[in-house]
Amino acid sequence: MGFLFLSCAKDFNLKKIIVSITNDISTDQRVEKVCNTLLNAGYEILLIGKKNENSKPLERNYSTKRISVFFKKGILFYAEFNLKLFFILLFTKKNMLLANDLDTLLPNYLVSLLQRKKIVYDSHELFPEIPELVNRPFAKKIWTVLEKTILPKLKNTYTVCNSIAAFYNDKYATDFKTIINLPTKKEIVKTTFPINYTDEKIILYQGAINVGRGLELMIETMSFLENCIFVIIGDGDIFESLKEKVITKNLTYKVYFLGRKNPEELHKITPLANLGISIEEDLGLNYRFALPNKIFDYIQANVPILVSDLPEMKSIVLNYNVGEIVTNRDPKKLAQQIENLLKKDFTITLEKAKETLIWEHQEELLLSIFKGAK
Template structure:
């Protein structure tokens, strides 16, 4: 049985893409060990494959990346393995070095255009460091895949690579219904799930709620803007922040909504090419979606007719558009789309990469 070591920099608990990849590979007969980091608030894991969390002294900035990459390098170097699976640029260096030193196959999954993330816009030196690392290693990799066609095309043109596309789709699930910890009777529920960070359109949506009657905005997730935004809406009973919850809990809350949001701003290539997994979670929950006028998101709406594209990014106009969407019926299109947009339809492509390593 071939052993694959999979590495990420997060704490493993909410990374659904990596969990799905590991489960698919294990089902195919590979032995899996998933490595991430341990945080103070990390929740216990119950996975069918092995996991390892690295406890660090530093948990942010340059020192975090330096410490994690060094410790990951040591773990990879002295662990038995046949294949290394690196997730994103921030785990690539130790995986690449060990693969070269020990002549092991390496596979790379790029979840985003890492040097183009908005957090690096005002950090040109840091961005340059990540870009240099990417330019050095990526052209040398033969087994690569990513989350959407736009990113695959970008890398193929830039590095003459051959990225495959493995969409970050949810697994097939039956609808389950939970309940929100607040009253929702007679209200339309608008939901956002994901990182509460810059560029997610949350400030715009919060302002838009002023012009929407009988609606509640539910924001599920955590991130850099969480404290600021929760303070901003402290006494606003139309807006509720639920923080970070488990995927299992989220699965029961999403179907309660009437509209799902993915209204990211165009803050560079990383957001422009984004195809957030929450879009597909909304579809699986059979709720219509409102997305930004960005290529990958827009294509889902146009292809499957499961929602609308934001027409104007100002609060009054957006409120009017949302009011109209909430009166429409997308149920037939959603039921059709959810049959196709599932992880099970991506598994064969993923296994082809690992079963035919170059």
């Protein structure tokens, strides 16, 4: 009887958090880590995301729900998704709401007001500053107004790097904390590389295939690199145009596209690379403050990195000595830098960095945000 009472008491006190994102649940590693941390701390989790035609089956220790949408992109997609999300949030039992990025914030905020529920906000980026909105002033204005209206009213907020936290705190007098998007600690497991090659050095890019990622520059650079191949893992808006560019430049034997891979597959492929790149362009504040999780995935796989001369990425290289910062974005000069970089040994510094730059060291601060939510 005593055991039954304790079990019931535990269930009664269990807090349920609804977590929402607009992308495919299966590929968002940050959200998965947050959900697992909260689950292990005793919270009940429901994760809501978008259902794609190619969405893969999920095996999670917490509940998930995918929203089917008729419109696949643009303002109609966001309108449809957010309307459906609003009603799901409204009629689902919960104690707390976690909105990921500005594109899920409105329905979460409205439900938090209507039902007096606590809300936590995780900003993965400076959403109104994403390159896709640079030439779309009307859409950018809508997101900016939404951000300006809601963010100053939020009390429980965190983001991916110090630069974004400082930006929001200065602009809106908020109290954003920094939860860096670090990988969990893992043992390195290698597999056979999924393409045929001989003894070439592997330069790897993994992540979104969108404008401003420096991928066009790397393709140009491959014309000047001997004994190297460039492997691109991911999908995005410019995927097809990049493939056409590779064909046009007759580089199909040096540049390979592997498409989207799940985290488990990436964990086995990444350690096979000789160099990981993150050479985003300075296309506004969102890229200037970027601290991509692929940088830390490379480090965790003992792969040295080459990054843009932008503050957050630059600080990782300078503080941990795990690679180099791009000195010149001319393809021929960049090729020379890569050739020299591939001759260097970063084994010792990578081993040291990978022990520090792990998700487990972020969990205490993350949980304090939820436990102290106002």
